[in-house]
Amino acid sequence: MATKEEGQQHPLSIYIWIWVLLFVFSTASYMVDYYQFQGYLRWNLILIFMMLKAGFIVAIFMHMAWERLALITAILLPPLALLVLIGMMSIEGDYTYLARAEFFGVDEAPVVEHH
Amino acid sequence: MAQGSGEVATNDAVTDLVSDWSAEKEVFKVHWGKAMMWIFLLSDTFIFTSFLTGYMKVRISSTVPWPNASEIFALSFGGDPIPLILIAIMTFVLITSSGTMALAVNYGYRNERVKTALLLFVTAGFGLLFVGMQAFEWTKLIAEEGVRPWGNPFGAAQFGASFFMITGFHGAHVSGGVIYLTYVAFGVLNGRYEKKGYDIVEIAGLYWHFVDLVWVFIFAFFYLW
Numbered sequence: 001m002a003t004k005e006e007g008q009q010h011p012l013s014i015y016i017w018i019w020v021l022l023f024v025f026s027t028a029s030y031m032v033d034y035y036q037f038q039g040y041l042r043w044n045l046i047l048i049f050m051m052l053k054a055g056f057i058v059a060i061f062m063h064m065a066w067e068r069l070a071l072i073t074a075i076l077l078p079p080l081a082l083l084v085l086i087g088m089m090s091i092e093g094d095y096t097y098l099a100r101a102e103f104f105g106v107d108e109a110p111v112v113e114h115h
Numbered sequence: 116m117a118q119g120s121g122e123v124a125t126n127d128a129v130t131d132l133v134s135d136w137s138a139e140k141e142v143f144k145v146h147w148g149k150a151m152m153w154i155f156l157l158s159d160t161f162i163f164t165s166f167l168t169g170y171m172k173v174r175i176s177s178t179v180p181w182p183n184a185s186e187i188f189a190l191s192f193g194g195d196p197i198p199l200i201l202i203a204i205m206t207f208v209l210i211t212s213s214g215t216m217a218l219a220v221n222y223g224y225r226n227e228r229v230k231t232a233l234l235l236f237v238t239a240g241f242g243l244l245f246v247g248m249q250a251f252e253w254t255k256l257i258a259e260e261g262v263r264p265w266g267n268p269f270g271a272a273q274f275g276a277s278f279f280m281i282t283g284f285h286g287a288h289v290s291g292g293v294i295y296l297t298y299v300a301f302g303v304l305n306g307r308y309e310k311k312g313y314d315i316v317e318i319a320g321l322y323w324h325f326v327d328l329v330w331v332f333i334f335a336f337f338y339l340w
Binding site: 008009010012015016018019022023026029030032033034036042043046047049050053054057058060061062063067068069070071073074075078079082085086089090092093094096097100101104105106 | 160164168185328
């Protein structure tokens, strides 16, 4: 096939850079725990560093950034369905928690601090 | 759609998307093995997300406080215990292996056989190191701390089940990857892919990067949250 793309070939430097970035982000997310950030600051920082790492791994190491849209959409869109599962299970989890608290009582921890 | 010149006729990615799917021919203009690996990884994404969602559900539902991972996975090197240090080291080991894997793919396409094989062996070696540290972690948790799938001394009983299920399944993936990479590395060394081309290294690389990717989410949601 004339239009068949050649294998992914990119300069080494881009891999090295992403490698360094992954180390930086991992260290940063470890520091979130080490310095015991709590509450929304902690959760937001964890999520930001996680998404950055995941994004760079998929885009650069797994070459998604250079693939055609047919492959990108076929692989990256279906997992969005999982957001529905996650949403439903978090509602269900809250319901189970409230039902348990109502009928069996809560073990020492106050109601809002169950995470 | 016929393209007379044999080159991509347009830069419009959306037009490409429509023509790729509607042309009654192969959709993914990549090595078939690469397309299949991506589809396998997509299914694996659903499996791991289901595990993590299950963990989220039992953790939200628990009326007993969730065990503090920061303290449970602390390790002491003679002095005060350092929180979560073993997990941090495991994370760095896996990222390092991802880097060597990316380099292996690159050298593979340059037909540098020995360098590619060497980098694959190094990657598999880091994978083994990771599994070894995980075995140490499990042993410590089971034998010393008394964590079981049905209960533990720290808090919510579901902690053990979630932990063994999620990290166990991930560890199995790493172990499988080590075997896979070792097989490919010997093939590269013996010139098995000289004629077929070095797509196999990129395909194996996709699997390995995915294992690292899953760990990113496990690290965030199970160990840090």
